Amino acid sequence: MxxxxxxxxxxxxxxxxxxxxxGIGDDGAVIVPDPGRELISVVDTIVAGVHYPLDLPPFDVGYRAVAINLSDVAAMGGRPRWMTLALSIPQADTGWLSLFAEGLFTAAAEAKVSLVGGDTTRSETTVVSVQMLGDIDPHDVIKRSGAGPGDSIFVTGTPGDAAAGLSLLKSGSDQTGESEYLIGRFVRPRVRLAFASSITRLASAAIDLSDGLYADLQKLLMASKAGAKLELAQLPFSAEILAKFDYDAVINFALAGGDDYELCFTVPRSKDAEIHAVAKQNQVQVTRIGRVVSGDGIECTKDGVPFEYADTGYRHF
Amino acid sequence: MxxxxxxxxxxxxxxxxxxxxxGIGDDGAVIVPDPGRELISVVDTIVAGVHYPLDLPPFDVGYRAVAINLSDVAAMGGRPRWMTLALSIPQADTGWLSLFAEGLFTAAAEAKVSLVGGDTTRSETTVVSVQMLGDIDPHDVIKRSGAGPGDSIFVTGTPGDAAAGLSLLKSGSDQTGESEYLIGRFVRPRVRLAFASSITRLASAAIDLSDGLYADLQKLLMASKAGAKLELAQLPFSAEILAKFDYDAVINFALAGGDDYELCFTVPRSKDAEIHAVAKQNQVQVTRIGRVVSGDGIECTKDGVPFEYADTGYRHF
Structure with missing residues (x-):
């Protein structure tokens, strides 16, 4: 073919x-931006055997490739609009392609994103790169760099679930009960688009969780030239993860595991109550897990006692 | 790292x-489009060992990855503005990366394109995917689909040179004299941006040559629901390719070779003279190689005698 x-x-x-x-079928796509809005450009790639198990169902590969890009647009407060796909695959396996496309279009339709172009190439390794454009009111952009001392640090959902799910997938665990839930958090991240766009005027900074809470918060703090105090006892865990793993493993999945595609964001202390109200409206679980301080680095305590944490967050090389 | x-x-x-x-360093980039202009979105990927020899100097890999995207924007008549890079590499080889980045930024600077984001992942195969956004006055978009019967078919430059250069590269030919020129046409495609943006109101359709003149013209014709008559004796060849290869090989490099990143475009017959004038102004070689007819397919003649050509243009799978 x-x-x-x-x-x-x-x-x-x-x-x-x-x-x-x-759309598709010319040298390029032509799209018409809305007047007065700015564009958000993101790109995120997943590689078979590196970012997901080789035997992950093709539907899930397609779904995830879109979801992780939606998550980046969400972390800026934006509205995803258009995407292109650069797909490198070893051969044109029509069964695989058909399911992959189904997953891709399902995730895109959920977020009202149009696929406008792409490029398909042959490569020994399967590499799926999605590029997404969003748009946003210029006053609504949430950067990583706006956090200030005293700000509250919040996280959505229950971090650690996706990494726990991935470990269950890799170990060949049965996929029922709690395992099914946790694996689902890895293969179908639920992106916080609506919630994120509701807090653009409240949040001082935000990042999405792809490499682990510790590493990602660190990036936000470096951009903001600040440090943080985290109280680990505040970390919100799912009943499912607590049922399947001991507490040390759970902490590690949350801090270093990655793949959650939840949001970590900061807000001025005075806005905490508003955040909780917006979260309730959006039916999103949010938890205050610490605060921004001057200086740098992340200081962890557990029930108030200093807790030494050696970051093992995802390293790309 | x-x-x-x-x-x-x-x-x-x-x-x-x-x-x-x-720019780089947040979850996404924020860019401000010019009011009244539309956006052109393209993406093109090169895979080591598939689209270029494994030992191609990293500078050239970076340069080409940008140039082939510039070429897609040019083929629409657009002005390239911003790009992102999805780079998958086996290891973080700092020597390679440094030269690759040099090539990438050199090509980007020549076309005044800003790198606004990217994603770097580990993969056994090197896969370089560049996504580019251009912009354009809505009235200037050149599609593939506008060619009509009677239109002249033009090509820029001397097609076949890049494929001939690649074959010399692969055969380990010495890289001096004519070989140096031909190899240069493969590793540093000269993209026809200025010329393309000067013919947006003259051309009825355009495509850039990446898969070979025959296959690419075929795509333009399918989009335009038309056929073509090509006179092969009109094909413009470089002195260098004619010095190194026999005529049959030259014809094949031009029709099936690909990688030229020249433009093939159509214009109403009455505009031929204007095209030649604009080409002269831009110091671009253009040659009329045939005409659009009703029907479908490409009928070739050589010095007026029917010439059977079996397309062997680049197949991705």
Whole structure:
């Protein structure tokens, strides 16, 4: 099959989006931005055998590749709009491609994102790179760099679940009960788009959790030129993770595990109550886990007692 | 080295571009589109050992990865503005990365494109995917689909040179004289940005040559629901390719070779003279090689005699 036929068969679906003046099938797509809004550009790649197990169902590969990009747009407070796909695969396996495309389009449809172009190439390793464009009111952009001393640090959801799920997947655990829930958190991250866009005027900084809470918070703090005090006893854990793992493992999944695609964000202390109200409205669990301080680094306590934590967060190389 | 340090060291250069409100270092970039202009989105990937020889100098890998995307933007008549990079590499080889980045930024600077973000991952195979955004006056977009019967078919430059250069590279030919020129056409495609943006109101359709003149013209014709008559004796060849290869090989490099990143475009017959004038102004060689006809397919003649050509253009799978 040539690339042209492959794209037509699996990826060239009718786009119901007036902003897409020209979609798949030309040298490039032509899109019409909304006047007055700025663009958010993100790109995130997953590699078979590195970021996900080789035997992950192709639907989930497609779904995740989109979700992790949605999560980056969410972390800026933006609205995802358009995406392109650079897909490198060892061969044109029509069964795999068909399920992969289904997962990709499912995640895109949930977030009302249009696939406007792409490139399919042959490579020994499967590499899935999605590039996404969002848009945003210029006053709504949440950066990593806005956190200040005294700000509260919040996290959405129950971090650690995705990494715990991945470890269960890799160990060949049965996929029922708590395991099913945890594995689901890895393969289908629920991206906090609506909530994130509701806190753009409250949050001072935000980042999404892809490399582990510790490493990602560290990035936010470096951008903000600040430090943090974290109280580990405040970390919100799911009943499922606590049922399957001992407490040390749970702490490690949350701090170093990554793949959660939850949000970690900071707000001025005076806005804590508003955050809780917005979270309730959006039915999103949010938990205050510490505060920003001047200086640098992250100081952890557990029930008030200093806790030495050696970060083992995801290292790309 | 973690991804963060790698990006900072090799890719996070100061951006002198007011339209980039937030560049590398956050969850995403924030860019400010010009009012009234539409966006052109393209993505093109090169895989080591598939699209270029494994021992291609890293500078050239970086340069080419950008150039082939510039070429797609040019083929639409657009102005390239911003790009992101999804780079998958087996290890963080600082020597390789440093030269690769040099090539990437050189090509970007030549076209005044800003790198606004990216993603670096580990993969056994080196996969370089560049996503580029351009912008354009809505009335200037050149599609593949606008060619009509009677239109002239033009090509820029001397197609076949890049494929001939690649074959010389692969055969380990000495890299002097004509070989140096031909190899140069493969590793440093000269993208026809200025010329393309000068013919947006003259051309009825355009495509850039990446998979070979025959296959790419075929794509333009399918989009335009038309056929073509090509006179092979009109094909413009470089002195260098004619000095190194026999005529059959030259024809094949041009029709099936790919990698030229020249433009193939159509114009109403009445505009031929204007095209030649604009080409002269831009110091670009353009040659009329045939005409669009109703129907489908490409009918070749050589000095007026029917010529059977079996397309062997690049197949991705």
């Amino acid at each position: 040539d690339e042209f036929a492959l794209i037509r068969r699996f990826f060239d679906r009718p786009v119901k989006d007036d902003s897409v003046r020209l | 973690d991804e963060f340090a790698l990006i900072r060291r090799f890719f996070d250069r100061p951006v002198k571009d007011d339209s980039v409100r937030l």
